[in-house]
Amino acid sequence: MLALRNQMTRFWKEAQDNLEASQEVMKQWYDQKATLVEFQPGDKVWVMEPVEPRALQDRWSGPFEIKERKGEATYLVDLKTPRNPLRVLHVNRLKAHCERSEINMLLVTDEGTEEESEPLPDLLSAQEGDGSVSGVILSGTLTLNQKGDCYELLEQFSPLFSLTPGLTHLCVHDIDTGDSLPVKNKIYRLSDKVKASIKEEVSKMLTLGVIEKSSSPWASPVVLVPKATAPGAKPELRFCVDYRGLNSVTRTDAHPIPRADELVDRLGAAKFLSTFDLTSGYWQIALTEGAKERSAFSTPDGHYQFRVMPFG
Incomplete structure (x- = not known):
């Protein structure tokens, strides 16, 4: 029994020595890129705190004020909380707060130029024009x-x-679903007000020739999504079809899309930039006969399919 105790004591000492050696190696590796961070009383800092109730998720909050240095790597910080506002925190949980420099601007104008300056364009009235x-x-x-x-x-x-969308003859859009069976989703439950809005949108699209009545075995539900409008403007709704079921069986195209950063680099040397917004751009591309069947959607008043690419 005594021999076993001596053997366990020797093993424990060897384990302690190995642990200290490993810690020393790890410390040397970590200290290669470590920098000394020190704060003074009165400095502003950000504090890393866990996000309740997710204990493993952290966030930076602040800025808070350093009140006192308590140890070599600990500081007393005023967190401005109702309970126990003063807490001792390790320097690894602190980050220095950098005040933004004050921006001073000087505007010089000539006398009499104020009346000659052009008024700001009315963006809303420009959108409501006749398209000229x-x-x-x-x-x-x-x-x-x-x-x-x-x-x-x-x-x-x-x-x-x-303001009326055209129709290109240069290309058509197809939807490839392979050997997948038709996807048929039920209509969502809708209020009477939403049903009336959907009926109005369907009537407009029938008049424009965007959609047509359908007998397709495919069916997707419709939704109304709020449009982004100017502050104070009357809220508007956008007619959309929930194609998540169709998208789940659609074979995607692997054609590469241009990188946004490369496009920006190409524009860097330009002196003038012009932007063009197509009038209902998706509606200007026709669908193949197979894609028309797959684009079918159901409303409380009937079953329809798109003749051109749909929105949403």
């Missing part, structure tokens, strides 16, 4: 000659500007 080039918004930094050149170019191609 007169509603095009040009940058206020352009000179009168540059604006004249722009309007002259726009007038030359004025048939391209309209």
Whole structure:
């Protein structure tokens, strides 16, 4: 029994020595990139705290004030909490707070230029125009000659500007679902107000020739999604179809999409930037016969399918 005790004592000492050696190696490796961080009383810091009730998720909160240095790597911090506002925290949980520098700006103008300055464009009224080039918004930094050149170019191609969507003949859109069986989802429960809005949207799309009545075995439910409107404007709803069931069986195209950062780099040397927003751009691309059947959707008033690419 005594021999066993001596043997266990020897094993324990060897384990302690190995642990200390491993800790020393780890400390040397960690200290290679470690930097000395010190704070003074009155400094502002951010504190890493767990997010309740997720104990394993942390976040930075603050800034708080350092009240006192308690040890080599611990500080007394005022967390401004109702209960126990003063807490001793390790330096690893603290991060220095950097005050933003004050921005001073000086604006110099000539006398009499205030009356000659152009008024800000009314974005809402421009969108409610008849689609002519007169509603095009040009940058206020352009000179009168540059604006004249722009309007002259726009007038030359004025048939391209309209609030009614066109239809391209250059391509069609197909939906490849392979050997998958038709996906048929039930209609969502809707209020009478929403049903009336859906009926109105369906009537508009039938008039435009965007949709047609269908007998397809495929069916997806419809939803109304709030549109992003200007503050104070009347809220609007966008007619969308919930195609999650169809998307789950659709074979995606592996064609590479251009990288956004590369496109931005290509624009870096440009002197002028022009943006064009297609009028209901998706509706300007026709669907194949197979894609029409797969785009079918159901409403409380009937079963329809898209003739062009749908939104949502």
